[in-house]
Amino acid sequence: MRPGTPWPEVECVEYSVGFRDDVRVEFDAASVSLATPASTFAVRLPAGGTRDALAALAGGLVPLGETLDGFEPAERERFQRLLARLGRLVEFGVAVGGRELIRLQQTGQDTDPATTVVGPDDVVRLSRFALCRSRSGTLVLESPLASARALLVHRTARTLVYSLAAGRRVGDLAEQDGGDLALPEVCALLGVLVGAGLVECRSAGEEFETEENSTLRQWDFHDLLFHSRIRSGRHDAPLGGTFPHRGEIAPRPAVKAVPDGPSIELYRPALEEITGRDPGLTAALEGRRSFRSYGEQPLTAEQIGEFLYRVGRVRTRFVPAPDDEPGGEIVSRPYPTGGSSFELELYLTVQRCDGIDPGIYYYDPVAHRLVLVNDAHQDRRAMLEVASVSTAREADPDLLITMTSRFQRLSWKYSGMAYATTLRHTGVLYQTMYLVATAMGLAPCGLGIGNSDMSARVLGLDYLQESSVGDFILGSRPPGDPGIWDREQGWEWVNDPEWAAWAGAKLRRA
Ligand SMILES: Cc1cc2nc3c(=O)[nH]c(=O)nc-3n(C[C@H](O)[C@H](O)[C@H](O)COP(=O)(O)O)c2cc1C
Numbered sequence: 001m002r003p004g005t006p007w008p009e010v011e012c013v014e015y016s017v018g019f020r021d022d023v024r025v026e027f028d029a030a031s032v033s034l035a036t037p038a039s040t041f042a043v044r045l046p047a048g049g050t051r052d053a054l055a056a057l058a059g060g061l062v063p064l065g066e067t068l069d070g071f072e073p074a075e076r077e078r079f080q081r082l083l084a085r086l087g088r089l090v091e092f093g094v095a096v097g098g099r100e101l102i103r104l105q106q107t108g109q110d111t112d113p114a115t116t117v118v119g120p121d122d123v124v125r126l127s128r129f130a131l132c133r134s135r136s137g138t139l140v141l142e143s144p145l146a147s148a149r150a151l152l153v154h155r156t157a158r159t160l161v162y163s164l165a166a167g168r169r170v171g172d173l174a175e176q177d178g179g180d181l182a183l184p185e186v187c188a189l190l191g192v193l194v195g196a197g198l199v200e201c202r203s204a205g206e207e208f209e210t211e212e213n214s215t216l217r218q219w220d221f222h223d224l225l226f227h228s229r230i231r232s233g234r235h236d237a238p239l240g241g242t243f244p245h246r247g248e249i250a251p252r253p254a255v256k257a258v259p260d261g262p263s264i265e266l267y268r269p270a271l272e273e274i275t276g277r278d279p280g281l282t283a284a285l286e287g288r289r290s291f292r293s294y295g296e297q298p299l300t301a302e303q304i305g306e307f308l309y310r311v312g313r314v315r316t317r318f319v320p321a322p323d324d325e326p327g328g329e330i331v332s333r334p335y336p337t338g339g340s341s342f343e344l345e346l347y348l349t350v351q352r353c354d355g356i357d358p359g360i361y362y363y364d365p366v367a368h369r370l371v372l373v374n375d376a377h378q379d380r381r382a383m384l385e386v387a388s389v390s391t392a393r394e395a396d397p398d399l400l401i402t403m404t405s406r407f408q409r410l411s412w413k414y415s416g417m418a419y420a421t422t423l424r425h426t427g428v429l430y431q432t433m434y435l436v437a438t439a440m441g442l443a444p445c446g447l448g449i450g451n452s453d454m455s456a457r458v459l460g461l462d463y464l465q466e467s468s469v470g471d472f473i474l475g476s477r478p479p480g481d482p483g484i485w486d487r488e489q490g491w492e493w494v495n496d497p498e499w500a501a502w503a504g505a506k507l508r509r510a
Pocket residue numbers: 288289290291292390391392430445446447448449484
């Protein structure tokens with residue numbers, strides 16, 4: 001195995017090149033304009049060989065070798081530079097033994113695919129991060145570690161990939177498993193796939209990089225794929241506020257239709273009352289802690305009403321002009337969200353509250369009331385059990401707040417990053433809850449593990465339309481200091497211990 005030969009110059013492989021299917025090419029006297037569904041790109045191109053070659057690419061794949069051979073050296077270099085700049089707009093057919101086996105489409109923005117020289121004694125395997133899926137009617141191989149996507153256009157390529165679930169000696173793959181590639185052809189095709197980062201290769205007796213490299217070992221398959229897809233740079237899919245479903249599917253409303261059920265009007269705090277006793281932002285930030293034990297007195301209905309009003313109520317509504325922002329009405333709540341989507345909903349599993357019966361409720365953020373959605377004892381227990389397990393059974397909370405996301409409210413507008421955005425909103429809401437709970441002298445704790453499937457059933461939701469993305473527990477604050485920064489437990493102050501002491505005293509007085 002020898003790495004790093006820049007492609008496309010590889011022995012035994014012939015390349016062809018053409019524009020991708022979704023690129024519209026238009027020529028005028030001095031330039032060529034290349035448009036994809038996401039962007040338009042214009043190149044100034046006077047008449048000459050490069051312009052003629054580019055015009056040929058618009059008609060389908062053309063042999064790259066022949067095209068380059070027809071150029072003077074300077075023109076050849078110019079055309080190659082242009083191809084490199086076109087990057088994601090072109091695709092390369094890879095023919096081995098005279099048959100086009102795969103097509104390569106550059107996926108990263110700043111990548112330079114290279115082929116690797118693979119020998120018969122090397123061991124190959126599909127990358128631990130590769131995935132095989134159907135895309136526009138073709139089986140494709142992709143990976144967040146790869147510089148290119150491989151379209152498996154020929155059965156022979158599909159057969160080879162099928163053989164790579166476990167590590168195989170390259171020499172054993174020639175004319176094996178129903179494949180019909182001779183050894184030099186297997187080596188050549190694998191060289192392209194290894195160079196693109198889709199297949200892993202190791203010398204006999206060594207480890208694959210994804211098993212040996214401590215950084216890669218600590219990436220889960222789905223985490224790295226997610227990371228690569230929710231920001232620009234590593235992929236060629238649309239990203240951002242592209243409104244992909246506009247005109248075809250109605251947008252989800254800013255405010256969810258309230259479920260049927262008996263409702264409870266919640267206490268509405270008076271502004272003067274809160275400002276009169278509020279400890280202030282710095283005290284709430286500096287004194288904020290997570291609690292997993294609670295006072296003898298339960299939470300009160302008044303506290304739950306104040307908490308929800310300060311954290312999650314709808315404050316205002318606004319209907320933008322359609323040319324200004326499609327999607328209809330937007331609202332505002334006390335915490336921020338991307339595009340004012342406010343797709344998160346709150347459900348309360350009440351275990352112990354003075355003034356509200358145990359049960360599972362939906363929080364109506366407009367009317368500021370609770371609506372009972374489930375009063376089954378065993379469902380309540382099941383929800384609280386998952387929350388308690390998340391704290392290693394330390395907490396038996398008065399109240400569990402389940403945050404759900406109405407996913408399509410975001411994905412109607414955002415391509416590629418809708419789910420990432422809802423998780424960001426969940427974090428924003430966690431901190432808002434922590435700060436309000438701290439300012440109110442309550443005992444808050446965010447949770448990291450919830451059961452979305454079970455909560456969808458218990459809350460009467462369709463998992464794919466609305467399911468849980470976060471959980472938060474709340475109770476009355478236990479007396480005394482929980483002492484988690486206790487020196488005796490090993491905590492050492494790094495900066496300004498007096499800030500915490502000041503905040504603690506201020507919160508106790510509030
Ligand atoms: C997103 C998030 C998830 C959390 N998940 C859990 C959890 O599952 N169980 C738990 O006991 N605490 C959880 N916590 C609380 C953290 O353990 C706590 O914030 C951290 O130890 C720092 O302590 P402090 O909040 O008292 O400053 C979570 C906090 C956040 C923000």
